[in-house]
Amino acid sequence: MGWFLFIGDMLVMLFMTALVVWLSLRSTTETLDYSARIPLEDDQDHG
Amino acid sequence: MSVSNNGYYHDGLVLRLVQFSVLWAVVAMSVGVFIAAEFLWPTLDLGQFWLSFGRLRPLHTNGVIFGFGVSALMATAFYSVQRTSHVTLFLPKLAWFCCYAWQLTVLFGGISLLAGWTSSKEYAELEWPFDIAIAVIWVCFGIVFFGTIARRRIRPIYISNWFYGGLIIVIAMLHIVNNLALPVSIGKSYSLYAGAQDAIVQWWYGHNAVGFLLTGGFLGMLYYFLPKQAEQPIWSYRLSVVAFWAFTYSYIWAGPHHLHYNAIPEWVQSLGMVMSLVLLAPSWATMINGIMTVSKAWPKLKTDPALKFIVLSLAFYGLATFEGPMMAIRSVNVVSHFTDWTIGHVHSGALGWNALVTYGTFYFLVPRLVGAELHSTRLANLHFVLALAGTLLYILSMWAAGVSQGLLWLSVDKLGELSFTFRDIMTGMKPYYALRLVAGLMFLSGTVLMAYNLFMTTRGRQPLQCAPAPVPEPWRLPESGYRTVTAKQVNA
Numbered sequence: 001m002g003w004f005l006f007i008g009d010m011l012v013m014l015f016m017t018a019l020v021v022w023l024s025l026r027s028t029t030e031t032l033d034y035s036a037r038i039p040l041e042d043d044q045d046h047g
Numbered sequence: 048m049s050v051s052n053n054g055y056y057h058d059g060l061v062l063r064l065v066q067f068s069v070l071w072a073v074v075a076m077s078v079g080v081f082i083a084a085e086f087l088w089p090t091l092d093l094g095q096f097w098l099s100f101g102r103l104r105p106l107h108t109n110g111v112i113f114g115f116g117v118s119a120l121m122a123t124a125f126y127s128v129q130r131t132s133h134v135t136l137f138l139p140k141l142a143w144f145c146c147y148a149w150q151l152t153v154l155f156g157g158i159s160l161l162a163g164w165t166s167s168k169e170y171a172e173l174e175w176p177f178d179i180a181i182a183v184i185w186v187c188f189g190i191v192f193f194g195t196i197a198r199r200r201i202r203p204i205y206i207s208n209w210f211y212g213g214l215i216i217v218i219a220m221l222h223i224v225n226n227l228a229l230p231v232s233i234g235k236s237y238s239l240y241a242g243a244q245d246a247i248v249q250w251w252y253g254h255n256a257v258g259f260l261l262t263g264g265f266l267g268m269l270y271y272f273l274p275k276q277a278e279q280p281i282w283s284y285r286l287s288v289v290a291f292w293a294f295t296y297s298y299i300w301a302g303p304h305h306l307h308y309n310a311i312p313e314w315v316q317s318l319g320m321v322m323s324l325v326l327l328a329p330s331w332a333t334m335i336n337g338i339m340t341v342s343k344a345w346p347k348l349k350t351d352p353a354l355k356f357i358v359l360s361l362a363f364y365g366l367a368t369f370e371g372p373m374m375a376i377r378s379v380n381v382v383s384h385f386t387d388w389t390i391g392h393v394h395s396g397a398l399g400w401n402a403l404v405t406y407g408t409f410y411f412l413v414p415r416l417v418g419a420e421l422h423s424t425r426l427a428n429l430h431f432v433l434a435l436a437g438t439l440l441y442i443l444s445m446w447a448a449g450v451s452q453g454l455l456w457l458s459v460d461k462l463g464e465l466s467f468t469f470r471d472i473m474t475g476m477k478p479y480y481a482l483r484l485v486a487g488l489m490f491l492s493g494t495v496l497m498a499y500n501l502f503m504t505t506r507g508r509q510p511l512q513c514a515p516a517p518v519p520e521p522w523r524l525p526e527s528g529y530r531t532v533t534a535k536q537v538n539a
Contacts, residue, residue, distance in 0.1 A: 002313070009318065020288075042516055
């Protein structure tokens with residue numbers, strides 16, 4: 001039972017990680033580049 | 048305490064939370080130094096229960112984690128979520144409520160710990176009235192944070208917000224589940240769990256509080272303020288996203304490594320150990336991402352004390368997240384468990400990572416908030432030296448003490464009897480405890496210097512009024528919210 005749960009857990013982890021990698025690879029380079037620059041381009045006007 | 052704030056960011060709230068955070072740092076670290084002294088001079092408690100190690104220790108941990116740490120996380124979350132969303136805070140009155148209600152909860156919760164009210168669960172010692180207050184304030188924090196993101200004017204949700212979001216959601220879940228209890232009086236309750244079940248739930252909470260608050264929350268801080276200070280975008284944004292999800296999926300399983308060789312199923316212990324080792328990957332992915340980001344800004348390290356703190360915190364983050372998985376290996380844990388090695392590990396994370404990344408952020412943030420130069424760069428540099436020396440001395444003394452304790456406790460003679468008594472071993476620890484006290488004093492002195500420096504920087508000044516910057520097309524969202532724009536429309 002222990003091994004069944006353990007291997008099951010690992011398979012779920014593998015699936016979720018693969019899903020996330022796949023989702024992140026779907027993002028376009030432009031989106032990622034722009035996202036990375038968000039903190040550098042949020043400087044505000046001083047009132 | 049302006050509500051609409053005329054379209055300006057609510058930075059007065061951010062500054063107030065930073066002030067509370069610094070205050071708690073000084074108070075809670077002073078308590079830590081006092082209890083370190085009690086290891087050398089046990090009569091320092093003067094025979095008073097409220098000065099005993101058993102009552103002051105949870106005051107130290109709660110003060111540092113919930114007073115200093117959470118106030119800093121709220122401050123930086125409110126600061127960065129406004130800017131990365133290009134809108135002012137959602138329900139700012141509620142945000143101010145979170146600020147003051149949280150401080151009152153930590154204050155009265157701390158007093159209750161001194162009075163002997165405790166649930167006896169590590170990092171969750173506060174009794175049920177405070178547990179309810181924390182849950183309510185935390186939900187309010189979530190409403191303000193996620194409400195601000197929902198109103199954002201920019202399509203991407205920056206990576207720091209994912210970490211802060213993870214912090215808010217997971218800590219709410221952990222706190223509520225772990226603190227389910229049956230109250231029998233105003234100051235006493237009994238957990239709904241018992242025995243090994245109680246232990247598993249407690250360390251599911253305890254480890255993930257470290258994970259999602261002291262690691263994930265502060266990674267949110269790092270991912271926003273490191274690029275700001277280095278004036279460079281994150282080296283690999285894609286890696287940061289992968290690291291976030293890998294971190295989130297892995298961390299939640301690792302808690303049972305706190306219960307090796309205890310009365311829980313062996314496969315649960317193995318799972319905790321394996322997932323702790325898996326955690327090395329996302330942890331080091333983040334560290335490498337941070338170091339590579341800074342690598343383009345090395346010259347700034349000579350002149351910018353704030354950046355120095357952040358870079359050093361990354362080094363300690365790497366160290367602590369390597370040491371943790373190693374200690375989760377059962378054959379290593381047999382030596383390290385119940386020794387001061389664990390205390391050294393915790394402080395390499397708490398001082399070296401959490402405190403230093405926060406100090407670097409405060410040195411950057413506070414002058415910007417009030418539109419002034421830092422009062423004294425020289426004092427900040429002195430603080431850096433004290434913090435580095437104090438952290439190293441602390442870790443080294445506790446490593447030496449812990450490894451000695453672990454090996455001596457395992458030592459048996461030819462007949463299988465213990466070679467050394469507990470008392471013999473602890474008597475031999477005095478030099479290490481003296482070094483630990485010196486280290487704590489050094490770190491505390493640096494923190495006091497920072498408090499003075501930041502106080503002088505803000506004295507007589509008000510937060511600047513700053514408005515959201517415009518968002519370029521095609522990343523701009525209409526005021527009605529993100530649901531009206533699809534990815535296809537943006538790409539078109």
